[in-house]
Structure formats: C-alpha cells, structure tokens
Amino acid sequence: MTSPARLHTLRGHAVRGHGSVRVLPALLVAISLAVGLGACTGIPRDGVVHAGNDIAPDDNPAPVFLPALPQKDASTESILRGFIDASSSPENNYDIARQFLTPAFRSSWDPTAGVTVDNGSGRTLTVIEDSATLVAVTPLAEVDQSGEYREVDASPVPLRYEFQQIGGQWRISAAPNGTVIDENTFNDVFSAQPVYFYDPGFRFLVPDLRWFPRGASAPTKLVNAVLNGPSAWLDGAVATAFPEGSALTADAVQVVRRRAMVDLNSEALNADRQALQRMKAQLAASLPAGLSVEITIDQNSQAIDDLDAGAPLVDPRVDARALVLRGAEFGFLAATGQNVTVLDGLSDTIAQLDPSAVTLASGQGVAAVLANDGVYVVRAGDEPKLLDSRAGLLAPSIDNDRFVWSVPANDPSALVVYSPAGEATVLTTPWPEATSITALKISRDGARIIALLGTGTETRFVVASITRTGAAPTGIGAPVLLASGGGTGLDATWIDELTVASLSILPSGDTRIVAQQIGGVSSVLESPASSRFIVGSNSVRDLRTLTDTGNLEVQRGAGWQARIDGVTLLATQQGIGG
Numbered sequence: 310m311t312s313p314a315r316l317h318t319l320r321g322h323a324v325r326g327h328g329s330v331r332v333l334p335a336l337l338v339a340i341s342l343a344v345g346l347g348a349c350t351g352i353p354r355d356g357v358v359h360a361g362n363d364i365a366p367d368d369n370p371a372p373v374f375l376p377a378l379p380q381k382d383a384s385t386e387s388i389l390r391g392f393i394d395a396s397s398s399p400e401n402n403y404d405i406a407r408q409f410l411t412p413a414f415r416s417s418w419d420p421t422a423g424v425t426v427d428n429g430s431g432r433t434l435t436v437i438e439d440s441a442t443l444v445a446v447t448p449l450a451e452v453d454q455s456g457e458y459r460e461v462d463a464s465p466v467p468l469r470y471e472f473q474q475i476g477g478q479w480r481i482s483a484a485p486n487g488t489v490i491d492e493n494t495f496n497d498v499f500s501a502q503p504v505y506f507y508d509p510g511f512r513f514l515v516p517d518l519r520w521f522p523r524g525a526s527a528p529t530k531l532v533n534a535v536l537n538g539p540s541a542w543l544d545g546a547v548a549t550a551f552p553e554g555s556a557l558t559a560d561a562v563q564v565v566r567r568r569a570m571v572d573l574n575s576e577a578l579n580a581d582r583q584a585l586q587r588m589k590a591q592l593a594a595s596l597p598a599g600l601s602v603e604i605t606i607d608q609n610s611q612a613i614d615d616l617d618a619g620a621p622l623v624d625p626r627v628d629a630r631a632l633v634l635r636g637a638e639f640g641f642l643a644a645t646g647q648n649v650t651v652l653d654g655l656s657d658t659i660a661q662l663d664p665s666a667v668t669l670a671s672g673q674g675v676a677a678v679l680a681n682d683g684v685y686v687v688r689a690g691d692e693p694k695l696l697d698s699r700a701g702l703l704a705p706s707i708d709n710d711r712f713v714w715s716v717p718a719n720d721p722s723a724l725v726v727y728s729p730a731g732e733a734t735v736l737t738t739p740w741p742e743a744t745s746i747t748a749l750k751i752s753r754d755g756a757r758i759i760a761l762l763g764t765g766t767e768t769r770f771v772v773a774s775i776t777r778t779g780a781a782p783t784g785i786g787a788p789v790l791l792a793s794g795g796g797t798g799l800d801a802t803w804i805d806e807l808t809v810a811s812l813s814i815l816p817s818g819d820t821r822i823v824a825q826q827i828g829g830v831s832s833v834l835e836s837p838a839s840s841r842f843i844v845g846s847n848s849v850r851d852l853r854t855l856t857d858t859g860n861l862e863v864q865r866g867a868g869w870q871a872r873i874d875g876v877t878l879l880a881t882q883q884g885i886g887g
Contacts, residue, residue, distance in 0.1 A: 376405050385472045385479045386434065389442055392470075392481055396420060396488040397498055399522040406488075411473050411480040422486035424452040424499075425466075429491025433465070443467045446489055452499070456519030456530065457540055458828060498522050501829055503807060504534045504595040506547035507621060509777055511587060512709070513754035514594050514621045515547045516806050518828030528569050528596055529562040535595050540828075542789050546756050546774030550587030552579040558607065569596055572605045586616045594623055624806040625671065625753040626847050627882035631861060632669060634660065634878035639667070642861070647873055654689035662693060664878060666704030670711060671753070671884030677705035677713045684715045686727070696727045703746060709755040709887055710780035721746035721762060726782050734781070739773060739788050748801035748811075751775070753884050757827075758785060759809050761798040768798035770811045772827055792831035794821035802852075802881065804845035810852060812836065812843040824849050837862040837869040844879050855879040 376395040379388060392409035403420045410418055427446045435443045445465040452458050471483035490498065500523050503516035517539050521530040536555055539547050554576035563570040571592060580588060585604070592602045604611050630641040633649065639660040640651040651657070652673060659667060659678055666679035674689045683698035684705045697705075697715040706714040711729040721743040724736045745763035752758065755775065762769045771788035796815040803809055810824045822834040822843065832849075840854040840862065853872075854862045860871040861879065 378405060379409050379478070379480070381478070383479065385439070385442060386436070388472065388479050388481060389434070389444070389470055392484070393444075393489055397490050397494050399498070399524060399526065409481055410484070411475055411482045414480075414482050414484075418484060419486040420488050422454055424487060424495065425489045426450040426452070426492055426495045427489065429493065431465075440472045442470050442472070444470065444489075449492060452520050455537060455540070456521050456534055458501075458518075458520045500527075501826075502527070502531060502595070502597060504531055505591055505623070506535075506539050506543065506549050507587070507591070508754055508756045509546075509548050510780070511548065511550075511619070512621060513625070513756070514591065514623045515543070515754050515756045516624075516827075517543055517547075518807060518826065525564075526561070528564055528600065529557070529560075531595050531597075532557065532562050532569070532571055532592060535591060542772075542786055543756070543774050544786075545776050546786060550580070550584050550591050552576050552584070564600065567599055568601045568603055570603050570605070572608060575607055577604075577606045585611060585613045587621075589613045590616050590621060622754070622886075625884040625887075627753070628673075628885055629846055629851065631844075631846075631853055631872070632667070632880040632882055633861065633873075633876045634664065634667070634880070635873070635876050639664075639878075639880075642873065652689070655687060658687050658691075658693055662687075667878060667880035668705060668707050669880055669882050670707045671709055671887030673882075673885070675707065675711055676880075677707040677715075679704050684713065684727075686711075686713055686731075694731060696731060696733075697725060699723075703749055704881070706749055706751045706758075706881075707883060708751045708775075708782070709753075709883070712780070712782055714749060714751060714758075714782075716746060716749055718747065719745055721760070724749070724785075728781065736782060736785060739785050740771070743769075747798045750801060750803055750881065751883070752803055752806070754806065759791070759801055759803065760788070761793070761801040761811055763798065768793050768796065768813060770798065770801060770809075770823075770825075772809065789827075791827070792823050792825045794823045794833065796821065799841055800843045802843050802845040804849055804852065805847060808845075808849060810834075810843060810845060810849075812840055812854065822852070822854075824852075835868060842879050844881055853879060 376398050377391060379391060388409055392406055395406035398405055407415045425448050427448055431447055433445045437443060445467050447465045448461050448463050450458060450460045468485050470481055472479050473482035499520045501518055501520050503518050505514040505516055508515055519534050521527050536551060556574050558572045558574050589602055589604055604613055633642050635649060637660050638649040639656045640649040642649060662678055662680040664678045664680050668677045676687045678685045678687050679702060684696050684702055685693040686696055687693045696713055699717055701717045701719055703716055703718050713727040716724040721740055722738050724738050726734050726736055740762055742764050743762040744765050746760060748761040750759050757772055758775055759772050770791040770793035772791055773788045774786035775782055776784040793811050794813040796813040799812045799814055801811045807826050810822055812822050814820050820836040820840045822836045823831055824834055825831040837854050837856060839856040841857045842855040844853050850864055855876055859874055859876050861873050861876045862869045863872045
C-alpha cells in the first residue's frame with residue numbers, strides 16, 4: 310500500500326551511515342571545473358569560476374574507507390543511507406556497497422558507469438511507498454565511465470531506489486548505475502592523471518586528463534583509457550601508437566615491484582618495432598610516476614627498447630627568462646639586473662619593426678611579429694616578411710611547423726594560417742556566435758588552441774583541438790568551455806601542457822586572472838592592478854603580466870611585485886628546442 314510521501318533532508322554527514330569509520334588524507338584538490346568535455350556546435354554556454362587548488366601528484370596512498378555493513382532490522386531509509394555511504398568505497402569492486410543490494414541485483418548494478426558529484430547538503434529523500442524512495446540530488450559535476458570530468462549547473466535530479474525484503478531484511482532491488490559522492494569525499498577518493506596520445510607527427514605526447522579512484526585498480530583504468538582512445542574533443546587531432554583493436558587480455562593490470570605488467574591481445578602483433586617502442590612510451594607517460602611498464606602479447610614477452618632517437622616530448626619547457634622589448638632591445642631579461650640578452654640574427658630585426666606583440670617559435674630561430682602595418686614572420690638572419698596586412702590584427706601565434714596564425718580582433722571568423730612558404734589558408738572557426746576575439750594561442754605541442762572570445766554581452770574562454778593534414782592545419786574541433794573571470798577578456802596564455810590562464814577586466818576596473826587545468830580545477834588568482842597582458846612560463850607561480858604603465862610584474866609570496874619598468878612588450882615563447 311502506498312504510504313503518504315515523507316520528505317527528509319540528507320546532509321553530507323548524514324548519508325554516510327551510522328557506524329562508518331573513515332581514515333582520510335588531507336584534501337588534495339577542490340573540484341571547481343568549468344570545462345565541458347562533450348562535443349558541441351559553436352561556443353559552449355555553461356561554465357562558472359570556482360576557487361580551487363592545483364592538482365598535486367598523487368603521492369599519497371589511497372584513503373582507507375571502512376563503511377558499515379547493513380544493520381540487522383534496518384529501515385529502508387537506513388539501508389539507503391548506508392548504501393550511498395558505502396558506494397564511495399571502491400575497494401574489492403564496491404563489495405561493501407553490494408551488501409546493501411538484493412542477491413539478484415548485486416551483480417547487475419554497475420558502480421563504474423559514472424559519478425555524480427554534489428555538495429552533500431540539500432539532498433532530499435521522498436518515500437513514495439514502502440518499497441520505493443526518491444533521492445533528489447543537485448549535481449555540481451559528473452565523471453563519466455572513461456574518467457572525463459565536467460561541471461554541470463543542473464536542477465535537482467530525482468534518483469529512484471526500490472527495496473525488497475530478503476529473509477526479513479530490507480535490501481535495495483533497483484538503483485541507478487553509478488555512484489553519488491559529495492564533493493569532499495570525491496576529493497579524497499579520486500585523483501587526476503593525464504593519459505597521453507601523440508600528435509600526428511609522433512613528436513609530442515598530448516595530455517588528456519582523467520579522474521579515477523585511487524588504489525590498486527587505477528593502473529588498469531589508466532591503461533584502458535589509453536587503449537580506448539582520446540576524449541571526444543581531441544578525436545582526430547591526436548594519434549595512438551596502439552593498433553586498432555588492442556585490448557587487455559585480463560581484467561586487471563598487475564603491478565609487481567613498481568612495474569605494471571600489461572598483457573595485450575593478438576591485435577597488438579600488428580605493431581612493428583617502432584610502434585612497440587611508442588606504445589611503451591605512451592603507457593609509461595600515462596601511468597603514475599614511479600611505475601615502469603612491461604608489455605607482453607598473449608603472455609609472450611616482447612623485447613621493447615626505449616625510444617632513443619625521436620623520443621616524444623612531454624610538457625615542452627620554455628626559457629625561464631622573460632622575453633621582452635625594452636627601449637630598443639629585444640631579448641631575454643637577465644635573472645638578475647636589467648640586462649637584456651639578445652637573440653642572434655633575430656633581436657635587431659624584431660626591434661626595428663617596433664612591434665606590439667611577438668611569439669617566438671620553438672627553437673628560438675623564427676618569430677611571428679605584430680607591427681603597425683601587419684603580421685610579419687622573422688627568421689634569424691633574414692629580412693622580415695609581411696604575411697598579413699589586414700587592420701586590427703591580434704597578436705599572432707606560431708606552431709611547431711612554423712605556420713603563423715592571424716586573425717582580426719573584430720572578426721573572429723576571419724582566421725588565416727600562413728605556411729612557412731607564405732601561402733594563406735582560411736580556416737573555418739567553430740565559434741559563429743563570437744563577435745570579437747582578444748587572444749588566440751597555440752599549445753606548445755601544436756595539437757590544441759585556446760581563444761578568448763566576446764559574444765557581445767559576455768566573454769568565453771575556450772579550448773579546441775587542431776586537425777592537420779601532414780603538418781598543415783586543416784580544421785579546428787568543437788570548442789570546450791574553460792573558466793573565465795567574467796568582465797571583458799584582455800589576454801590568455803598557456804602555462805604548461807594542461808594549464809592555461811585568462812586575464813579579464815571587471816566592471817569595477819579591477820583585473821582578474823583565472824588559471825585553469827584543462828579537465829581539472831580552476832583557481833582565481835590575485836592580479837596586479839592595470840595588467841593588460843599575461844604570459845605563461847613553466848608553472849602557475851611563473852606567470853608574468855605587463856601593466857599599462859610598462860611594469861613587468863611577477864609573483865612574489867602571496868602577491869605580485871614589479872620586476873622591471875620601461876617594458877613595452879612581453880613576448881610569448883613556444884619552446885626551447887625544436
């Protein structure tokens with residue numbers, strides 16, 4: 310018989326169940342993501358900035374969770390609370406959580422289908438009949454089966470749980486697949502690790518951040534993530550060394566003395582010697598630091614050497630010195646003092662153009678330069694070559710294959726890419742709603758692009774993949790929304806392989822910097838007053854800004870400090886080697 314509906318509030322501490330014991334490490338990260346990883350048409354519209362901490366390496370052991378088992382003669386409400394609590398413990402394939410389920414449902418419930426992350430408060434429980442209950446949760450974020458995290462701004466979602474008596478004891482006979490975890494518990498249970506794919510030329514490893522529970526199952530999930538391919542937004546822009554159809558032959562990757570034993574099926578026999586070396590390098594980069602990899606195929610050992618010549622670059626570094634134009638000198642600012650070290654065959658030519666923006670290519674022998682009359686390419690020892698004379702151009706970008714990217718600030722759809730020979734190609738852009746653009750920057754691996762766009766009433770910060778035919782860029786993938794600081798966008802930059810930052814000015818006149826890990830957390834940073842340009846180096850702490858008065862500002866302690874004055878240009882670097 311249906312009983313009158315009863316409404317309860319399930320708060321974060323309440324749903325953990327009575328008698329639970331938890332041993333928790335310090336909070337590693339605050340989940341505050343403004344990135345949606347699904348494909349979309351045009352600029353995504355969702356995304357908010359939340360304060361967060363940088364992702365730290367997962368050096369801590371997995372937390373030990375000892376949730377309570379079902380109590381004798383427990384009510385359906387107690388069973389439900391206990392189940393939600395226990396489902397945050399992935400140990401032994403969620404064995405404790407399964408004790409709350411009927412034998413018939415125990416094997417069919419799939420906790421790995423995804424995670425709904427909420428703040429733990431505001432959950433409401435409605436008993437609609439003795440054998441059915443609705444729990445309404447308001448998600449903050451979701452993690453799908455492949456470990457991709459995306460923030461959501463959703464209304465309360467009702468989740469239905471049904472009950473059945475087994476031997477006089479209530480057990481759950483139906484429940485949604487996946488788990489519901491409050492934000493703080495999620496931070497304790499899950500950690501982030503990039504899995505890697507190659508750029509089309511196999512010169513760089515491109516990261517794809519995933520979130521999985523810590524513990525013994527993490528290496529298996531990471532290896533499967535590599536074998537299953539990249540996130541949808543990177544599809545077509547990156548490559549894998551693994552032959553199509555490659556898969557694990559066992560349910561788990563065994564780790565023996567810090568060595569991950571990866572046994573692949575016979576499809577991997579299609580790989581030649583170089584492909585096997587690339588497979589090993591791809592897996593080694595994708596597993597947590599300290600683990601090595603041994604690949605076997607159908608239990609047969611493979612003699613796989615490390616890549617020697619042609620080893621891919623991971624997280625390319627740039628010169629730690631600021632690259633500036635100060636007076637008539639263009640070059641690297643000395644770590645001490647105010648001296649500028651010039652670039653042979655390049656600095657004088659660039660300075661003579663009286664530039665307003667410079668991007669130095671990897672290898673430090675070629676630069677894309679914005680001058681009063683347009684965008685130039687400057688090669689060491691050569692005369693500058695004018696590529697783009699359109700009015701109102703942005704600071705140009707240049708990729709590893711020396712293609713120069715140029716677009717007018719008032720026409721985001723008019724993106725033109727110039728080959729090393731100076732041939733122009735118009736690229737179709739995936740942001741038709743954009744009415745302005747204030748920054749366009751290529752990643753150091755050349756596989757991704759960030760853009761700071763205006764849509765008339767708001768600023769949107771996006772990342773997208775770059776597709777190529779050979780070395781030539783041929784398209785830009787669907788954009789993924791990143792965190793931005795609100796107000797009007799001023800500039801954006803790459804910090805490292807996964808971290809970007811945007812600079813915006815608020816209606817109050819204050820400036821705001823937001824650092825964002827792609828697929829991870831975002832953080833609002835203090836910003837120097839009157840900042841107008843921002844350039845990344847090799848870490849968030851090494852961010853630099855240039856103010857409208859010509860001060861080069863660097864982070865010192867909890868704030869910023871003027872490093873030097875009289876700077877007219879702060880240049881972007883794409884890498885040291887190459």
